[in-house]
Amino acid sequence: MIQQVISRPHSSYMQKKLTYKLVCYIISYAEPIHIVEDNNFRLWAKSLDSQFEIPCVNTIKTIIFNSYNSTINQIIDLILKTSNTVSLTFDIWTSQTHDSYLEITCHWLTDSFELYKVILDIEELDKHNAFDIIESVNSVLNKFNIDHSKIFTITTDNGSNVKSAVQQLNITNVKCTGHTFQLSVNLDLKEVDNLISKCKSLIAILSKEKKCKQLHKAQLQITPGLKQPLDIIKDVNTCWNFILYTIEHIMHLKPAIIQLYLTLTNHTIREIRKGAETIGSFIPSTEEFELLEELIEILFPFDEVTQFLSRSKYSTLRFITPILEELAHQFRYFTGKSNKAILVKEMILDNLIKRWGDPRCKHKTLFSTMMILARRYLVVLTSSVPSEQLFSDAGNHMMNKHNRLSLDLLNQL
Incomplete structure (x- = not known):
């Protein structure tokens, strides 16, 4: 039973x-x-x-298909009922099988200022040119009944193909701040390219299974009772902040790396001593370790800013100006000991000004006539208060004990 x-x-x-x-x-x-x-x-x-x-597999696929279609209808209804305008983002990425895809997200505020974000679609791309991008974007917009007039902005990276596509769609293009930071920092880190390459080579050696275990052992020798030895991080070339994380790990593991080098150097087996020579050739010098410390100080604020601006649970556009002002302020007061660190700092600061500087000065050559008119009309005041304030200030000087002041002396005061 x-x-x-x-x-x-x-x-x-x-x-x-x-x-x-x-x-x-x-x-x-x-x-x-x-x-x-x-x-x-x-x-x-x-x-x-x-x-x-x-x-069975077919049942699973059917459930996914039906759920997907149901969700699309819900999103169409949600966008229609709760948004006046929307902003989009899209990016192109390549899979491990070398297939290209375009991912599109949609963002809007309801009348009660509730922020929505939905992933509209992931479209396969034949080519990365503007024509194919436009076709894919229009296909997705048609699927979700989103008219071009409803789209306020499209945020993309700085690639010429995506910028051209958005321009042809006749929609305002907002450049990805994180990608712009990445371009700036990657360009300016070329000044310390040899040191970065040395760090990457050291990481490659220490990431191998045998060396990784030896590094764990070295950490335990330095800090007995350590519960979880730190693994070495692997550098990812496409993201500058992974260079920062790599440098931070090397600095954190500096005592263990030196301990491992000394242990291998004093080993009785000649082949193991050769391994020490390989590691030793990539260990930064004292001056280079000091430079790495200063590079962390320079790059860390960018990492914080990138992480903050990459979130989508709040509006980020309003933060750009104060963040840039704060970054510029920090960089102006950076006092490094290394000439290379100071050079990197100055180049990044120049890059920030070049990319986000005051548009009135940035485009004064392009809009030369407008520049002349702006300087003429924008100085016009609508109030005579400045003159009234001058009389108040003059009155502070022309008191009883100063009542015999000459006009020339009053002006000088």
Whole structure:
């Protein structure tokens, strides 16, 4: 009797509920859909709930397809009812299989100032040219019934192809601040390219399994009882902030790296001593370690700013000007000891001014006539208060004890 109850399949409601939970698990953890056909997975699932009928691949795909179409309709309705205008972002990325994709997100504020963000679509791109980008964008906009007149801005990176596409769409293009920071910093870090290359080579050596274990051991020698030795971080060339993280890790692991080098140098086996020579050739000198410390001081504010501006749970455009002012202020008062660090600082500051400087000065050559008119008309005052204030100031001097002041002396005062 009990065995019959245990082996009886779930009700239709419970079966659907559990199947939906399985689909959520597959999506959330990026599991392959074909996991439902794996014998070990099926045995494991059956051991947890023998009454659950594990769905086939086609059932999983059907649920995903139906849920997707339902969500699209909900998003279309949401945008229609809660937005007057929307702002978009899009970016192009390439998968490990070298396929190109365009991802588009949509952002808007409701009349109660609730901020919404939705991922509209991920479109496959044949080519990275402006024509293909425009076709993909228009395809997505048509799918979600978003008219061009409803789009206020499109935020993109600084690539000429995406800028050209947005220009042809006749929509205001906002340049990605994070990408602009990345361009500025990467360009100016070329001044310390040799040191950065040395750090990358050191990271490559210490990232190997054997050296990684030896580095863990060196950390434990320096700090007995250390629960979790720090792993070396691997540099990612596409993101400047990973260069910062790499430098920070090297500085944090500096004692352990030197300890490992000394241990290998004093080893009795000649081959191991050769390994020490390899590591030693990439360990920064005392002066270079000091330079790395100062580079961290220079780059850290950019990392904080990039992280802050990369979030989408609040409006970020309003923060650009005060953030740039604060960065410029910090850089002006940076007092480094290393000439190279000071040079990097000055180049980054110049780059900030070049990219985000006052447009009145930035474009004065391009709009020379407007520059003349602006200097003529923008100085006109609508109040005579400045003169009245002058009389008040003059009155402070022309008191009883100064009542014999000459006009010339009063002017001089």
